[in-house]
Amino acid sequence: MGRYVLRRLLQMxxxxxxxxxxxxVMVYALGDPVAAFFGDRAPDPATAxxxxxxxxxxxxxxxxxxxxxxxILTGDFGxxxxxxxxxxxxxxxxxVTLRLTLVAFVIEMGFGVVLGVVSGLRRGRLVDxxxxxxxxxxxxxxxxxxxxLLQYLLGVRWNLVPPAVSPQAPLRELLLPGVVxxxxxxxxxxRLTRTSVAENARADYLRTAVAKGLxxxxxxxxxxxxxSLVPVVTFLGVDIGTLMAGAIVTERIFNxxxxxxxxxxxxxxxxxxxxxxxxxxxxxxxxxxNLLVDLLYAALDPxxxxx
Amino acid sequence: MPEPYETPSDALxxxxxxxxxxxxxxxxxxxxxxxxxxxxxxxxTGLGTGTAPDSRAAADGEVxxxxxxxxxxxxxxxxxxxxxxxxxxxxxxxxxxVVSAVLILFLVLISAWPTLIAPxxxxxxxxxxxxxxxxxxxxxxxxxxxxxxxxxxxxGARASxxxxxxATAGVALLGSVVGGLAGFFGGWGDALLSxxxxxxxxxxxxxxxxxxxxxxxSGSVWPVVGFLVLLGWPQVARIARGAVxxxxxxxxxxxxxxxxxxxxxxxxxxxxxxxxxxxxxxxTIALGTFVSLEATLSYLGVGLKPPTVSWGIDxxxxxxxxxxxxxxxxxxxxxxxxxxLAFIMLGDAVRDALDPKLR
Numbered sequence: 001m002g003r004y005v006l007r008r009l010l011q012m013x014x015x016x017x018x019x020x021x022x023x024x025v026m027v028y029a030l031g032d033p034v035a036a037f038f039g040d041r042a043p044d045p046a047t048a049x050x051x052x053x054x055x056x057x058x059x060x061x062x063x064x065x066x067x068x069x070x071x072i073l074t075g076d077f078g079x080x081x082x083x084x085x086x087x088x089x090x091x092x093x094x095x096v097t098l099r100l101t102l103v104a105f106v107i108e109m110g111f112g113v114v115l116g117v118v119s120g121l122r123r124g125r126l127v128d129x130x131x132x133x134x135x136x137x138x139x140x141x142x143x144x145x146x147x148x149l150l151q152y153l154l155g156v157r158w159n160l161v162p163p164a165v166s167p168q169a170p171l172r173e174l175l176l177p178g179v180v181x182x183x184x185x186x187x188x189x190x191r192l193t194r195t196s197v198a199e200n201a202r203a204d205y206l207r208t209a210v211a212k213g214l215x216x217x218x219x220x221x222x223x224x225x226x227x228s229l230v231p232v233v234t235f236l237g238v239d240i241g242t243l244m245a246g247a248i249v250t251e252r253i254f255n256x257x258x259x260x261x262x263x264x265x266x267x268x269x270x271x272x273x274x275x276x277x278x279x280x281x282x283x284x285x286x287x288x289x290n291l292l293v294d295l296l297y298a299a300l301d302p303x304x305x306x307x
Numbered sequence: 308m309p310e311p312y313e314t315p316s317d318a319l320x321x322x323x324x325x326x327x328x329x330x331x332x333x334x335x336x337x338x339x340x341x342x343x344x345x346x347x348x349x350x351x352t353g354l355g356t357g358t359a360p361d362s363r364a365a366a367d368g369e370v371x372x373x374x375x376x377x378x379x380x381x382x383x384x385x386x387x388x389x390x391x392x393x394x395x396x397x398x399x400x401x402x403x404x405v406v407s408a409v410l411i412l413f414l415v416l417i418s419a420w421p422t423l424i425a426p427x428x429x430x431x432x433x434x435x436x437x438x439x440x441x442x443x444x445x446x447x448x449x450x451x452x453x454x455x456x457x458x459x460x461x462x463g464a465r466a467s468x469x470x471x472x473x474a475t476a477g478v479a480l481l482g483s484v485v486g487g488l489a490g491f492f493g494g495w496g497d498a499l500l501s502x503x504x505x506x507x508x509x510x511x512x513x514x515x516x517x518x519x520x521x522x523x524x525s526g527s528v529w530p531v532v533g534f535l536v537l538l539g540w541p542q543v544a545r546i547a548r549g550a551v552x553x554x555x556x557x558x559x560x561x562x563x564x565x566x567x568x569x570x571x572x573x574x575x576x577x578x579x580x581x582x583x584x585x586x587x588x589x590x591t592i593a594l595g596t597f598v599s600l601e602a603t604l605s606y607l608g609v610g611l612k613p614p615t616v617s618w619g620i621d622x623x624x625x626x627x628x629x630x631x632x633x634x635x636x637x638x639x640x641x642x643x644x645x646x647x648l649a650f651i652m653l654g655d656a657v658r659d660a661l662d663p664k665l666r
Contacts, residue, residue: 011505018506026519136655140648142599144606145622145640152629241511248517249603253626263514264607267521275518283509 012287019283024065027272077277086277089262097258099171100250101243103178108186113232116193117225123198135187143246147180147253165256181250185239192235196228230300237293241286394660404656410649418465425461429454429616448634450625456635459616460642466617467646469528471598474535479590481536482543487582489544490551491574500548504541512538516604526612531604535597546589550582584661591657595650602643618643
């Protein structure tokens with residue numbers, strides 16, 4: 001186990017380097033951060049050159065990248081072009097997004113697994129068909145459409161929940177954004193659980209459990225669910241990336257000042273240090289989340305051993 | 308298949324299972340998934356997850372080629388019903404497929420000739436009509452620039468359909484060629500591919516799209532297509548690689564090699580027809596995702612840009628005014644959702660038909 005984790009951590013290093021390099025090249029080589037200072041007007045060449053030198057942008061790209069990596073390792077993500085430390089932005093943004101993602105996560109896991117088990121056990125019946133139709137509908141309506149519709153209906157028309165989120169972002173206000181963020185993933189979790197429950201419901205070990213006279217609840221929770229959750233857990237690793245990226249849309253709709261909001265602002269204003277910094281951290285989160293998911297397999301399925 | 312096996316060439320991490328599942332979000336994970344991770348299974352693998360490539364291919368082989376190694380030219384032309392004919396018979400009788408196919412045909416038709424049902428120009432607007440509701444001859448009303456929402460909704464289909472189809476074709480082609488060759492030849496190219504896909508999987512699509520497209524000045528569909536292909540191909544490559552590795556181990560491939568068939572013949576004649584199914588499944592499912600992703604990117608202001616007519620742009624423009632003029636949001640949003648729905652249903656139907664394991 002320890003060796004496996006170590007190997008995975010080592011494998012993560014090239015992936016991390018490659019990913020950050022890709023992002024770095026996209027932002028710094030394809031875009032022109034200095035031109036963004038000047039808006040629509042063409043920059044004065046002398047001033048542009050001075051700013052370039054100040055920010056180290058006149059160095060060759062590989063040099064900039066190496067310098068950047070070196071600074072990251074000491075916890076310095078640079079200064080955004082408006083003078084604020086990127087780390088300062090992060091400390092204010094990440095807790096908010098973390099709360100939002102957690103709300104979404106709880107919703108999608110709770111409802112998704114329950115719906116999936118219910119429909120998987122009644123494959124082909126009315127419940128199953130309606131759950132399937134619901135998931136199809138949810139998957140095909142894009143998040144930003146559901147977001148505006150729910151915000152308009154629940155928040156404005158019927159006044160059930162606050163339509164926008166205050167800067168402190170308490171949990172109560174994050175409920176609706178959480179639902180919006182979770183919906184698509186919820187549909188996927190439901191479908192995954194449904195298929196795998198329906199598949200495992202025919203397994204021998206389940207028949208044995210029923211034949212032993214175990215109560216239905218125990219059969220479903222201990223025997224069926226534990227085996228059926230493996231693909232769902234697999235999905236979660238991918239899903240963390242989806243949630244983080246989806247937060248950009250959700251945070252824009254509900255005006256939540258989290259990671260997505262700052263990232264989007266950074267991209268609009270071509271604020272390169274902010275963009276690269278935030279994306280780097282998000283990629284790290286994503287990689288570690290996937291490692292965690294892989295370790296979770298072993299907990300769910302003792303047949304899986306890591307050498 | 309229950310006996311423990313080793314991954315054919317490169318040692319892959321268990322996260323491969325997860326990445327493979329991503330490709331198959333709308334369905335059973337692992338049924339079309341690539342190679343299994345280096346897990347040692349003790350006892351049977353009755354688990355509903357990652358089916359070993361060889362088991363999948365074996366199932367394929369049983370269904371697809373009931374007789375001796377396929378000698379048919381191209382997929383399913385012989386007298387015995389192969390996987391393809393079987394799948395086609397299945398599809399024709401599947402109402403989901405029929406409905407989605409008709410819808411998609413209609414969408415393709417109106418994206419090729421939008422003037423068939425909407426003769427006006429989407430860029431011809433009169434500010435005097437700004438935000439008016441539906442009027443005779445203008446069933447969907449007007450948007451805030453005074454453009455006819457119906458005309459714009461019909462004309463917006465072109466961008467979505469073009470992006471969806473071109474991106475999917477590009478991803479499927481690039482991914483299957485690279486992945487297939489890597490799986491076939493193995494060695495350092497294969498190892499490189501595995502690491503490369505790891506890198507691309509480290510970037511969530513929407514995030515990468517936002518960063519990449521924000522530096523692109525052009526507002527046409529091609530940068531969006533290019534980006535989707537750039538970030539999407541590793542997923543198909545992984546599936547194709549797994550499928551090819553599974554097919555290579557089949558007896559008929561060995562037999563063909565023993566008879567002196569060259570690499571090109573092996574790949575095109577024997578492996579391709581038996582490994583292409585998972586790629587098609589993943590690609591059709593990706594269609595809907597790509598359409599949705601394009602709209603989201605356009606909504607965020609980085610994908611397509613005016614004067615390109617696109618649902619994402621229209622929805623974004625309407626979103627701030629939803630309280631006053633909901634019709635501006637509802638019609639393009641409805642059209643977009645319907646399109647994505649049609650593509651996803653098609654993906655579902657194709658997967659059900661091509662994946663023998665689900666029968």
